[in-house]
Amino acid sequence: MNKPVSEPTQICKTALQKALLAPVLALCIIPEVHAQGDDWGPPLGAVIGLETHVTHTDNFYYSVDNPKSAAGIVLLPRFSYAGETPAIDWELRAEAESAVFNGNTTDNYTDTSSTLKAKLYNGRSTWKGSVNFRTDHDPFGLNRTAGSQYENRELDQWRQSSTDVIYGYGLDRSSPFAIELRNRYKLLRYTTNEDVTTALNRTDIRNDITLSLNLSPKTALLINPYHQVIDFDQAPEVSKPDRSAQTLGVLVGATWSATAKTSGTLKIGMSRRSPDDGSPDFDGSSWAIAMQWSPTQTARFRVHTNRSAQASYRTDTRFLDVISFGFGWNQQWTSQFQTAVSAQQASSEFVGAAFEDESRNGSMRATWALERGLSLFAEAKHFDRTSTKAGRDTTNNIFLFGFDVQLN
Numbered sequence: 001m002n003k004p005v006s007e008p009t010q011i012c013k014t015a016l017q018k019a020l021l022a023p024v025l026a027l028c029i030i031p032e033v034h035a036q037g038d039d040w041g042p043p044l045g046a047v048i049g050l051e052t053h054v055t056h057t058d059n060f061y062y063s064v065d066n067p068k069s070a071a072g073i074v075l076l077p078r079f080s081y082a083g084e085t086p087a088i089d090w091e092l093r094a095e096a097e098s099a100v101f102n103g104n105t106t107d108n109y110t111d112t113s114s115t116l117k118a119k120l121y122n123g124r125s126t127w128k129g130s131v132n133f134r135t136d137h138d139p140f141g142l143n144r145t146a147g148s149q150y151e152n153r154e155l156d157q158w159r160q161s162s163t164d165v166i167y168g169y170g171l172d173r174s175s176p177f178a179i180e181l182r183n184r185y186k187l188l189r190y191t192t193n194e195d196v197t198t199a200l201n202r203t204d205i206r207n208d209i210t211l212s213l214n215l216s217p218k219t220a221l222l223i224n225p226y227h228q229v230i231d232f233d234q235a236p237e238v239s240k241p242d243r244s245a246q247t248l249g250v251l252v253g254a255t256w257s258a259t260a261k262t263s264g265t266l267k268i269g270m271s272r273r274s275p276d277d278g279s280p281d282f283d284g285s286s287w288a289i290a291m292q293w294s295p296t297q298t299a300r301f302r303v304h305t306n307r308s309a310q311a312s313y314r315t316d317t318r319f320l321d322v323i324s325f326g327f328g329w330n331q332q333w334t335s336q337f338q339t340a341v342s343a344q345q346a347s348s349e350f351v352g353a354a355f356e357d358e359s360r361n362g363s364m365r366a367t368w369a370l371e372r373g374l375s376l377f378a379e380a381k382h383f384d385r386t387s388t389k390a391g392r393d394t395t396n397n398i399f400l401f402g403f404d405v406q407l408n
Contacts, residue, residue: 045081045082046081048407053401058396059395064147091117092116093116093117127168135159137156160187179212182206188200226247227248246276248272249271249272250270251286285307290304299329317352320351324345325346336368338367340363344361355387357387365379366379
């Protein structure tokens with residue numbers, strides 16, 4: 001058995017959260033425009049926390065026609081320490097995720113993540129940087145093993161090292177213009193099943209320039225040219241496409257927080273992807289649109305859509321052309337009870353392999369705060385995938401219940 005996988009916001013999400021989001025979110029070729037004037041925000045001093053939950057899934061391997069249920073216990077300890085001075089803020093964070101499931105012990109795992117972030121101020125100039133070291137894995141039935149039969153072998157485990165360096169001038173919107181220069185670097189290496197996973201090892205380097213015209217303290221126009229290089233270590237096999245490529249693109253748009261209730265970002269542009277072995281294989285539109293609405297202090301709604309080209313985990317596919325849509329609703333019903341509902345849909349074209357996947361996932365979560373630092377939660381999730389390629393249709397339902405405790 002292998003754990004189900006995730007979407008990118010927290011570094012360590014639960015195994016089951018990962019399962020719902022992995023088909024939608026991968027290594028995006030379109031970089032996000034870094035938010036201007038973002039809040040640093042971590043609690044100062046030390047914070048220690050632990051999330052523990054029991055979980056049940058009715059199709060643990062994402063099988064097409066022979067689902068197998070499973071139950072497990074997941075532990076997610078975390079530690080952070082943050083400090084600040086008049087010139088610099090910094091944070092050290094360490095997280096882990098460990099799970100034990102009934103059945104085959106090869107499905108048990110422990111993932112880790114450690115991050116150091118810093119933010120340096122110098123007049124209107126701001127430097128930001130982060131370094132992250134992460135060990136993780138892909139679950140069986142998603143990514144490389146999608147549509148495969150049961151395998152009694154190790155999980156596809158990997159290590160990733162990444163850096164993110166940003167220089168910005170005028171990001172607080174105190175001047176009419178602002179500029180941000182950003183470099184991101186990722187090195188991904190698989191450490192198990194190397195007879196088949198070596199083909200997934202890659203390096204990703206992205207460079208962005210974002211120029212902003214600040215129309216007001218709450219509204220800015222943006223233009224964001226970018227360049228990205230994805231370099232797979234392994235040369236393509238005979239008759240297989242080259243997945244290494246460079247992408248050039250530009251996004252234009254705006255970011256706004258018109259009132260205390262409404263905010264959003266709209267970016268639309270063009271990109272051109274050129275593989276190392278030939279002429280461009282993608283030359284078209286790209287976008288990233290997100291809006292948030294808070295009609296009251298206790299309710300928040302979010303919608304988003306984007307189109308991006310993503311690195312392929314299949315050797316017969318040049319890249320994935322992904323169009324996604326999503327919705328979220330958070331509601332604070334009382335001082336102790338809140339709920340969160342989300343839904344996403346993604347259409348993924350496997351360029352070069354001539355098939356498409358449609359994936360949908362949704363979740364409902366309820367949280368009860370018992371006292372300061374202690375809460376209980378319950379969550380239900382659903383995932384399904386249909387494909388024009390035989391043997392990839394699947395569905396999965398996940399239920400979990402647990403508690404979270406935090407000391408600071």
